[in-house]
Amino acid sequence: MTLLDADDTIVAIASPTSPAPRGVVRMSGNETLNILQLMGVPSAEIRTPRRLATHVELGSPLGKIPVDAMVWPTHRSYTGQPSAELHTYGSLPLLRELVDKAGRCGARPARPGEYTMRAFLAGRLDLTQAEAVLGVIEAEQRGTLDHALRQLSGNLSQPLERMRSTLLDLLADVEAGLDFVDEDISFISDKDILDRLSTIAVELEQTLRLMQNRGGGSARITVALCGPPNAGKSCLINRLADQQVAIVAPIAGTTRDTVTVDVELQGNHLTLVDTAGIEEAETEVSLQSQAQARRSTSESRVRLWCVDSTSDEFAANATELKELAKRTRKPQTIDLWIATKTDAAINSTPTSDPNLPWIQCSALNGDGIDRLKKSICENLKQHDAEEIGSVVGTAARCSQSLHQAIAAIHQAIQLTAHQEGHEFVSAELRTVAQCLGEVTGTVYTDDILDRVFGRFCIGK
Known part of the structure; x- marks a missing residue:
């Protein structure tokens, strides 16, 4: 899964594949309305989210099947793109025919977690909230569900982003002083640096400890x-x-x-x-x-x-x-x-x-x-x-990044205490900011996204 694929219009069965009275086919991408039109859904003039009772022609021998089309024509959808859901009978062969029909009209099959990845890329969710979506889906007990819902509401990412913002403010002060190192101007004292670093270190260690103590809330x-x-x-x-x-x-x-x-x-x-x-x-x-x-x-x-x-x-x-x-x-x-x-x-x-x-x-x-x-x-x-609490996948993914951030911040404390030079302190602070950004998704690579969203099933 690469960022270049995010412009494609994707389609997948979004409901469980077990027998059920109703099933859902989900579509997302800039060509969604055009593809719906080609499938026989009169969506060209839709300008606001709407439910349409219509039919889709699947050809012989199935003919026309009744479909309730839920259409989000603008970027105010879950994925941040024009999107649609086709609700019909829960027959798996029938749902597959709908997916094939959308494919012939220009959509491609969605990959695991691709809908939620698009929500992340559109800024609808941060990375910890995206993982919480999977936590909600997989929750088998109330405690696990509560932790996933709290993470989805931002109770993990918000304190981490607050710490990262505080750290970046400190980094700006430290690097501003480097620009005037040859002049007798002091932007920030070593004592101020140590005080602010110590506060961030304590908060980071507490965050990591609470995540590890809970272990995601899934164990008995x-x-x-x-x-x-x-x-x-x-x-x-x-x-x-x-x-x-x-x-x-x-x-x-x-x-x-x-x-x-x-x-x-x-x-x-x-x-x-x-x-x-x-x-x-x-x-x-x-x-x-x-x-x-x-x-x-x-x-x-x-x-x-x-x-x-x-x-x-x-x-x-x-x-x-x-x-x-x-x-x-x-x-x-x-x-x-x-x-x-x-x-x-x-x-x-x-x-x-x-x-x-x-x-x-x-x-x-x-x-x-x-x-x-x-x-x-x-x-x-x-x-x-x-507790901060976290779903299992977040705890596993974030642990290494938080350990690295804590190690870097303690190194910055040691460098400051021994007056080794603010340029060295600045480098460690950048490492901390990088690690925290990887946790929330402010900083990401294709490898990180593949690791997070590859755990999802297709259609989510």
């Missing part, structure tokens, strides 16, 4: 049930999964290996992990199970810290788990505190600590389970709203 979210032995974790995972996935017994230490089960809560695809009770290891088997439990605890996005509300050691266990949670917590980790077995508690559980908002529940009779599920989903939604 791991929810680990953690706590001391016999804290009711296995009962709780069975209740959350609505099936028996873990062995339940009154003997402490029943769970040795981690037990996992996939569930869906309000559109969130979760993997629940029942871990071995946290305790001092006394045997080789116990040592391995503890290592496995701590690894799951450290790596999980959501941790449910379970403490037996009937235990005399409730306060001591809670204090110990609080310290463990603090040591192993990552920026995007969600910690929830569960007082279990409340059906058997004689006295009210001392759970008034405002720093540990306890959720009291009973896996036996179901008390508090709905509240726990709601809390998991609300916390995920709140944390996701604070």
Whole structure:
């Protein structure tokens, strides 16, 4: 796919190829109206977007078929070109006949992602938003869709463009000073350069970290049930999964290996992990199970810290788990505190600590389970709203460019700190601007476009 092809008028089936009552053939390019006219659609006089109920002659033996033509005659379409969609019966052979008819009238078959590439080239979308279109199409769960929609609205490209604009302002000041290096005129001090570079570096590193933490939103979210032995974790995972996935017994230490089960809560695809009770290891088997439990605890996005509300050691266990949670917590980790077995508690559980908002529940009779599920989903939604988030393809493509930008900006900081000369700083700043431009598409090559739009299917 090259930029020279962007003037061609293209056509493709835009609807799924599986059997359906209706199907769509999409066309885009400067010759769209003329080609429609040749196909029998009276579009020559159309000046505003319009829906036409008409027929297209496909020849023997098909004859005329009814078509609803949606026509965008000007550049105010998705692709920024005159465009049309032909809606008719969902028969795949029939749709192919329509594409062939358009081809005989002057259109060529569209390549994968070519419609969205034209939208990008026309300035309708930046590169991260174009990738978000694919993210919306491929989303299989609500969280993935939310991330793609936020990226489509510009929540990734806007902060990157703001950083790039700030960087270009700094670059202009630095290079203005180079023009007067032989005169006693100072356009910008080293301290000012360092301050502004440090701010940009922090923002870039935070952007990269948030993208990597989320990983595009497509993977299942791991929810680990953690706590001391016999804290009711296995009962709780069975209740959350609505099936028996873990062995339940009154003997402490029943769970040795981690037990996992996939569930869906309000559109969130979760993997629940029942871990071995946290305790001092006394045997080789116990040592391995503890290592496995701590690894799951450290790596999980959501941790449910379970403490037996009937235990005399409730306060001591809670204090110990609080310290463990603090040591192993990552920026995007969600910690929830569960007082279990409340059906058997004689006295009210001392759970008034405002720093540990306890959720009291009973896996036996179901008390508090709905509240726990709601809390998991609300916390995920709140944390996701604070993240930049990105679709998988964007995270993979942008990671290298952002790493290069961060490396270059730190090199510029070192050069400035050692007073190596603003001409060297300027070169590094240009590298940073280049890398950020590659992410949003301000700077692009045919190779970058092929890599992005080649992942699309034909017709999108």
